[in-house]
Amino acid sequence: MTLATLPGVAGFVLAGGQSTRMGRDKALVELAGRPLIAYVVEALKSVGLSAQIAGARNDLSAFAPVIWDETPDAGPLSGICSALAATSAEWALFLSVDMPLLPASLIRYLASYAASTGSTVTWVSMNGFAETFPVVVRRSALPYLLKELREGHASCRAGFHEAASRTGEAIRVLSVEQLAQAGQVQDPRGLPPACWFHNVNSPQELERAERWLAGKIA
Numbered sequence: 001m002t003l004a005t006l007p008g009v010a011g012f013v014l015a016g017g018q019s020t021r022m023g024r025d026k027a028l029v030e031l032a033g034r035p036l037i038a039y040v041v042e043a044l045k046s047v048g049l050s051a052q053i054a055g056a057r058n059d060l061s062a063f064a065p066v067i068w069d070e071t072p073d074a075g076p077l078s079g080i081c082s083a084l085a086a087t088s089a090e091w092a093l094f095l096s097v098d099m100p101l102l103p104a105s106l107i108r109y110l111a112s113y114a115a116s117t118g119s120t121v122t123w124v125s126m127n128g129f130a131e132t133f134p135v136v137v138r139r140s141a142l143p144y145l146l147k148e149l150r151e152g153h154a155s156c157r158a159g160f161h162e163a164a165s166r167t168g169e170a171i172r173v174l175s176v177e178q179l180a181q182a183g184q185v186q187d188p189r190g191l192p193p194a195c196w197f198h199n200v201n202s203p204q205e206l207e208r209a210e211r212w213l214a215g216k217i218a
Contacts, residue, residue, distance in 0.1 A: 016055020
């Protein structure tokens with residue numbers, strides 16, 4: 001199944017974090033000469049998904065349309081709720097702005113799998129650990145996620161589990177290692193799967209990502 005044949009899947013970048021460890025808005029921090037926001041927006045567009053930005057600390061509208069967070073400083077769950085409320089798509093795929101090394105092939109496979117199975121929540125695991133992002137969330141999860149948020153429960157993972165439970169759908173988890181071994185996903189730059197989920201939240205993590213992109217994997 002290709003993305004062109006999928007029912008509505010919309011792509012969103014979560015960019016409303018405070019960037020405390022980076023010391024400045026990480027969405028605009030440059031990695032190999034390009035801002036982080038450009039990497040994730042391009043990744044969505046490269047697989048045929050629309051790209052919008054959920055939450056922002058600065059005006060990022062030059063990169064993609066911005067959906068302003070209705071509850072600023074309430075964490076990524078608030079951005080997810082704002083995005084789901086604003087979209088008419090059946091599914092929404094969320095990327096975090098601090099994950100610029102995710103390959104397009106993984107995003108494509110995740111979106112296709114979620115829409116073809118009809119799952120409420122679909123995410124991936126690495127080394128047996130379920131990663132919070134990227135994730136695909138069905139729009140029907142919104143009432144349960146909003147309830148969690150309004151009750152002061154800002155954890156995305158807890159919210160996803162609650163939504164899946166309420167809709168009678170177990171969370172689907174895809175093993176990245178198995179997908180890579182089967183040739184379903186790969187990185188054209190040659191980065192191994194262990195690098196794909198590297199979060200760029202600090203100058204040190206930015207430096208490490210720079211080295212990896214330069215071919216210095218250690």
